[in-house]
Amino acid sequence: MSWKRDDSGQPRGYHHGNLKEALIRAALGLIGEKGPSGFTFAEAARMAGVSPAAPYRHYRDRDELLADVAVRGFSAFEADLVKAWDGGKPDAETAFHRLGRAYLAFAHDQPAFYSAMFEAGVPLDANAELRAAADRAFLVLRNAAETLIAALPQGERPPALMMALHIWAMSHGVAALFGRGDAGRRPLPMSASDLLEAGMLIYLKGLGLPPDKAG
Amino acid sequence: MSWKRDDSGQPRGYHHGNLKEALIRAALGLIGEKGPSGFTFAEAARMAGVSPAAPYRHYRDRDELLADVAVRGFSAFEADLVKAWDGGKPDAETAFHRLGRAYLAFAHDQPAFYSAMFEAGVPLDANAELRAAADRAFLVLRNAAETLIAALPQGERPPALMMALHIWAMSHGVAALFGRGDAGRRPLPMSASDLLEAGMLIYLKGLGLPPDKAG
DNA sequence: CAGCTCATGTTAAGGCCCCTAACATGGGCA
DNA sequence: TGCCCATGTTAGGGGCCTTAACATGAGCTG
Numbered sequence: 209m210s211w212k213r214d215d216s217g218q219p220r221g222y223h224h225g226n227l228k229e230a231l232i233r234a235a236l237g238l239i240g241e242k243g244p245s246g247f248t249f250a251e252a253a254r255m256a257g258v259s260p261a262a263p264y265r266h267y268r269d270r271d272e273l274l275a276d277v278a279v280r281g282f283s284a285f286e287a288d289l290v291k292a293w294d295g296g297k298p299d300a301e302t303a304f305h306r307l308g309r310a311y312l313a314f315a316h317d318q319p320a321f322y323s324a325m326f327e328a329g330v331p332l333d334a335n336a337e338l339r340a341a342a343d344r345a346f347l348v349l350r351n352a353a354e355t356l357i358a359a360l361p362q363g364e365r366p367p368a369l370m371m372a373l374h375i376w377a378m379s380h381g382v383a384a385l386f387g388r389g390d391a392g393r394r395p396l397p398m399s400a401s402d403l404l405e406a407g408m409l410i411y412l413k414g415l416g417l418p419p420d421k422a423g
Numbered sequence: 424m425s426w427k428r429d430d431s432g433q434p435r436g437y438h439h440g441n442l443k444e445a446l447i448r449a450a451l452g453l454i455g456e457k458g459p460s461g462f463t464f465a466e467a468a469r470m471a472g473v474s475p476a477a478p479y480r481h482y483r484d485r486d487e488l489l490a491d492v493a494v495r496g497f498s499a500f501e502a503d504l505v506k507a508w509d510g511g512k513p514d515a516e517t518a519f520h521r522l523g524r525a526y527l528a529f530a531h532d533q534p535a536f537y538s539a540m541f542e543a544g545v546p547l548d549a550n551a552e553l554r555a556a557a558d559r560a561f562l563v564l565r566n567a568a569e570t571l572i573a574a575l576p577q578g579e580r581p582p583a584l585m586m587a588l589h590i591w592a593m594s595h596g597v598a599a600l601f602g603r604g605d606a607g608r609r610p611l612p613m614s615a616s617d618l619l620e621a622g623m624l625i626y627l628k629g630l631g632l633p634p635d636k637a638g
Numbered sequence: 639c640a641g642c643t644c645a646t647g648t649t650a651a652g653g654c655c656c657c658t659a660a661c662a663t664g665g666g667c668a
Numbered sequence: 669t670g671c672c673c674a675t676g677t678t679a680g681g682g683g684c685c686t687t688a689a690c691a692t693g694a695g696c697t698g
Contacts, residue, residue, distance in 0.1 A: 249684075258648090260684080264685095370612065377622065397585065439675080485655095485656070649690080664674100668670090
């Protein structure tokens with residue numbers, strides 16, 4: 209293949225060479241700036257330097273592009289979570305708090321991905337890959353929950369799935385309500401990351417788990 | 424005033440008589456059906472039986488109507504929460520669990536309001552009334568948190584604001600991720616309401632508060 | 639290397655939406 | 669009774685989504 213090298217280089221002929229990727233990048237930029245509803249198929253095309261009809265060669269419609277952004281977002285998210293969890297080393301509690309910080313860091317640093325994944329109204333079954341990618345990301349939380357639970361005595365163990373859902377709910381709640389600093393939202397007495405960490409410590413204590421050893 | 428009585432009655436002359444309310448109702452219906460981005464100024468006008476330009480006599484633009492919906496939503500929300508809390512009777516724990524159920528019931532039964540309030544991207548300072556209404560609703564949670572905290576011994580009391588933020592975050596997380604049953608979201612092993620209740624019980628236990636006496 | 643084919647572009651056009659400007663109506667007060 | 673202005677209306681510019689019909693050229697095939 210003789211790539212047209214339009215990864216950001218200008219000169220191109222009739223064909224773009226990398227339009228799909230260029231559209232994704234444009235969509236991320238627009239969603240990050242103006243929210244999911246501020247993203248426009250036509251403007252993404254303009255940014256990529258093609259006509260408004262060109263994107264339809266790669267996506268059935270605007271929603272399909274959004275769903276693709278969400279898929280890629282879940283994959284990146286999963287990768288971040290896996291890295292943060294790091295197999296539960298050096299111990300489950302430390303790793304778990306890294307996981308919480310990674311969750312919020314993703315929501316904060318990749319607002320466009322996070323929006324597409326959770327706030328754009330993309331139905332999870334829009335795309336077969338989408339649900340799979342979302343499930344893989346959730347599985348990281350679930351595995352972490354299972355590892356933590358294993359430290360509890362038999363008979364005091366909550367269902368791992370329920371615990372994972374609690375973790376996710378609180379993380380998402382903090383991220384959605386307080387995660388993006390200055391966006392016309394509520395001022396906080398502490399950072400969103402610290403708020404989540406404190407909440408998770410209380411929750412884990414409620415389960416009977418020991419507090420973390422490191423901040 | 425000789426009301427035109429167009430609260431839903433058809434016959435009207437040149438003037439509608441109640442267009443603002445009719446637009447709000449139309450907006451709620453559309454948002455409930457198709458999400459915040461599916462709501463259209465033009466379609467709301469059509470539903471109210473007026474021309475597409477008429478709404479501009481009552482709202483500067485589409486966003487201002489959305490903000491008004493959010494204001495009304497926060498007021499209704501506050502009223503529901505106040506009623507559920509009911510002054511903390513007969514005891515704080517019982518009242519608190521009523522509060523949690525009321526939160527989810529609102530998100531579930533008034534999805535249009537909830538969307539406009541939390542998911543439509545309406546900035547809180549779009550409207551002076553908006554922030555005030557949101558603050559009043561949050562204050563109910565904060566007061567509940569304060570009452571619960573008062574049962575703890577001195578020196579073990581967390582900041583009430585932080586606790587209220589945790590409660591809100593988990594409630595919103597559950598509502599946003601799992602609150603609307605079949606909307607292409609994730610299947611749950613339990614109802615969203617039970618999930619939240621279980622999470623809150625664990626959280627309260629982590630704070631050292633006694634479990635609720637009634638289910 | 640010539641020629642064909644089909645993926646990937648383009649332009650044109652219909653339909654809907656947001657919003658503004660200019661005009662129309664009639665409810666309620668002077 | 670008659671006037672005013674809040675609240676309607678129509679007309680129109682500009683943008684977006686999407687489809688249809690047409691154009692280009694990259695790479696295979698012989």
